[in-house]
Amino acid sequence: MKIDATSETVQPQFQAAVARESADFQTALDSAKKKSSETSSNSSAAKADAARKKAAASHRADATFLADYVSKTPAQHMRDRIQQLREEILKRMGLSEQDLAAMPASQREAVEKSIMAEIQKRLFGRADNAKKNQPNLINQLDLQPFLEETKRLA
DSSP: OOOOOOHHHHHHHHHHHHHHHHHHHHHHHHHHHHHHHHHHHHHHHHHHHHHHHHHHHHHHHHHHHHHHHHHSOHHHHHHHHHHHHHHHHHHHHTOOHHHHHHSOHHHHHHHHHHHHHHHHHHHHSOSSTTTSOOOOHHHHOOOHHHHHHHHHHO
């Protein structure tokens, strides 16, 4: 067998192989870039879609809150806030409305007074307003009707 290994015969074959490999490499590189671009655009699209959904949910929540807010009177808002505070205070005390109802009258009255004082403190920022004889709106506001209605609704 005769091997012709002169540069004139090997050089064109080598260049043809390099060209084939280069073309294959370039094709593979282009394919990888295209896949990366598609994945990146899909990822960006998914992120944008998630952001749109989050914004839409937030908008719906805001619209629901606003619709609820404008449908109520200030007195209803006050009752809702007092009810919320009452529930928080009772929970913090480890009591429920049923526990409170089952208490003896004197004990229940003491707990109710402490709840009312805490509600006034949270609503108006001062626990001792009712004790002072300073004429102001806070001292003139009687929360008892709100509390009675809140208990009745519970």
